[in-house]
Amino acid sequence: MDFTVSERMQTILGMVEEFVEKEIIPMEADYFRRPFRELDPWLEAKRDQVKQMELWAPLHPKEYGGMGLRLTDYALVAEALGYSPLGLYIFGCQYSDAGNIGLLARYGNEDQKERFLRPLVEGRIRSCFSMTEVEVAGSNPTWLLTQAARDGDDWVINGHKWFTSHADGAKFAIVMAETNPENESRHRRASMIIVPLDTPGMHIVRGVSVMGHVGEAWDSHAEVLYRNCRVPRANTIGEEGQGFVLAQERLGPGRVQHCMRWIGVCNRCFDLMCNHVRRRRRTPDEMLADSDVIRTYIADCAADILSARLMVLNTAWKIENLGVKQAMKDISMIKYFVPNVMQRVIDRALQCHGGLGMTDDTPIAFYHRFERASRIADGADEVHKISVGRRFIRDYDSGRTKVKW
């Protein structure tokens, strides 16, 4: 493995870090207290600045207006952007758009690319991903009640989803629905279908309140009903029945991107913690930093973050050099390891801040509430651990006698 950072990337990272520090962090207090749409003019102005600096959409394809960075380089950018909750949005690589962009770039046809992918990469529209259902376990991706029935050249979709994040104000959703329920294989029954949000029969029921926050626009999660929602069959992404495979393709790289961002969250909390304990006195003569207990918190966080960071970089390197298939165990491992590291780091940082940690005067309380979802969304910890354990056992079943990383 070679994690050398090229000169070009060092320059890019310097620019990104400076922008986050000077232009984004000062606005965080407003983000924590005001409705998202009120920030729109400011957010758009910052996004324009990023475009002028030619740093827009670092991960996304060049031919559609992104920078087209390779994954190991993007890992470092995502880490720098994760330093603020608004970093990814302002640089045009926010979820769920990032996952949808990756999917459309690989599997969309030319018409879908022009109508949906291009404006998405350019940041002119937003999108959402509608897979998880209210009535059945999201942890079992082959179990869907949403049906898309064939009617001439159309699909007629009926179903009930929730946690369709960012649906409010989005132009289209990528909906996972069963199109081939009779197929023998559970993995060949669903398809991914593009549904514009203004399609009759597509109803946002409510914004789901998460940790006391309903939110709006990009900053929200919708419950959605599809009632005889009719779209052309030409809106199918890839082939009919390929939905499960595409979901794995979409979620795999998506998980790596989330983990990269979470290392940024860890870095931010670590910096806040180290700075706070150096400034806060526990007695008139001593700082919190003079306490050995506090020093062990810092030491634990440092080792936690560094190990998580190296695992993420290693996974990105494997995907880039050996392919996604060779990195499946690693992707699952970082998906449970990094969120747990992040949770410990956030918690220790909050503890060191005392009452201040509970306020919205720092981003720690925000991270404490909203990053808890990291252990559930895109696959709960248990599901990934079961998959990792199963894959290792399978290796040994097929003759391996020594571990190979």
Ligand SMILES: Cc1cc2nc3c(=O)[nH]c(=O)nc-3n(C[C@H](O)[C@H](O)[C@H](O)COP(=O)(O)OP(=O)(O)OC[C@H]3O[C@@H](n4cnc5c(N)ncnc54)[C@H](O)[C@@H]3O)c2cc1C
């Ligand atoms: C903030 C947030 C944003 C989200 N955004 C989106 C989105 O944009 N689009 C979308 O489609 N979905 C989204 N989701 C949904 C998310 O992917 C699901 O919540 C997740 O897949 C888990 O499904 P579930 O909630 O139905 O939990 P369930 O499947 O009901 O599982 C409940 C719990 O049971 C345990 N469990 C489940 N299966 C097993 C097992 N086999 N063995 C042992 N234990 C198990 C786990 O602890 C799990 O947390 C989001 C979720 C959150 C919280």
